[in-house]
Amino acid sequence: MTARLDEVVEADLRPLRELASRTFPLACPPDLDAGVIVAFISEHLSEEAFRAYMESSDHEVLVCRADGGAIVGYVLLVEGTAMDPDCASQVVHRPTTGISKFYVDSEHHGSGVASRMLDDLMARSRQSGVRSVWLxxxxxxxxxxxxYVKHGFEPRGNRIFDVGGVANTDVVYELPL
Ligand SMILES: CC(C)(COP(=O)(O)OP(=O)(O)OC[C@H]1O[C@@H](n2cnc3c(N)ncnc32)[C@H](O)[C@@H]1OP(=O)(O)O)[C@@H](O)C(=O)NCCC(=O)NCCS
Structure with a gap:
């Protein structure tokens, strides 16, 4: 599998929503209530939500397809620091792009797909003139x-991320390009 990233198209929305629903819980802390996770998925990772990201000029959705065409990973990007303006002071290099979501289906973890997706994302970002990505x-x-650390991301600090009214502590990373 090349694991190159492609622009998302309308026909991708259903499998993308299914992949996003399957994988979002993998990034949540083990003690986060299941109902809170389900509510977050239905608000932010529905087909309507992904369509809105597709149509938004400051968002970009990219998908990674297996050789047969199935979507095995996806990336959601947000221009600049709009993803979380409270993190703006932690981002050193500008212009920058925020990586809001970077998810690979669990059966492909450890396979190199995620690394190749990240390489492709870095190449695209450099080509677009961005000097860093952060998440x-x-x-x-x-x-x-x-x-992220093995791929050169540098820790910048922490932020609090609200999932359904529950405050979660995240580490902020930036990768200079
Ligand atoms: C994050 C993600 C994209 C990474 O892809 P991956 O294929 O799992 O990554 P890799 O296997 O190349 O690297 C993972 C590293 O963590 C290590 N690792 C695995 N489990 C670990 C654990 N419990 N604790 C610490 N390190 C661990 C692996 O050994 C590997 O390091 P190594 O290459 O030095 O051995 C993928 O796991 C994923 O989609 N996770 C669910 C979604 C998610 O969390 N996304 C990020 C949200 S911001």
């Missing part, structure tokens, strides 16, 4: 934190 991931998400 925030839960402190308890040890696998994602290890993945």
């Amino acid at each position: 925030a991931t839960n402190v308890a998400n040890a696998r994602a934190r290890r993945f």
Whole structure:
């Protein structure tokens, strides 16, 4: 599998929503209430929500397809620091892009798909003139934190991320390009 990223199209919305619903819980802390997770998914990861991201000029949705065409990963990008203006002071390099979601289906974890997706994302970002990408991931998400650090992301600090009224502590990372 090349694991190149493609622009999302309307026909992707249903499988994308299904992938997003399956994978969002993987990034949540183990003690987060299941009802809170379900509510977040239905508000932010529905087909309507993804259609709105597609149509928004400051969002971009990219998908990674397996050789047969099935979507096995996706990325949601937000221009600048609009993803969380409270994090703006932690981002060193501008212009920047926020990585709001970076998810791979669990059967492809450890396969190299995520690394190739990230390489493609870096190439696209450099080409667009961006000087860094940044993101925030839960402190308890040890696998994602290890993945980002091994790919050169630098920790910048923390932020509080609200999931359904529950305050979660995230680590903020930036990757200079
Ligand atoms: C984050 C994600 C994209 C990384 O992709 P991946 O294929 O799992 O990544 P890799 O296997 O290349 O790297 C993961 C690293 O974490 C390590 N790891 C695995 N489980 C771990 C754990 N419980 N604690 C610490 N490190 C762990 C792996 O050994 C590997 O490090 P290594 O290459 O030095 O051995 C993928 O796991 C994913 O989609 N997770 C669910 C969604 C998510 O959390 N997204 C990020 C939200 S911001």
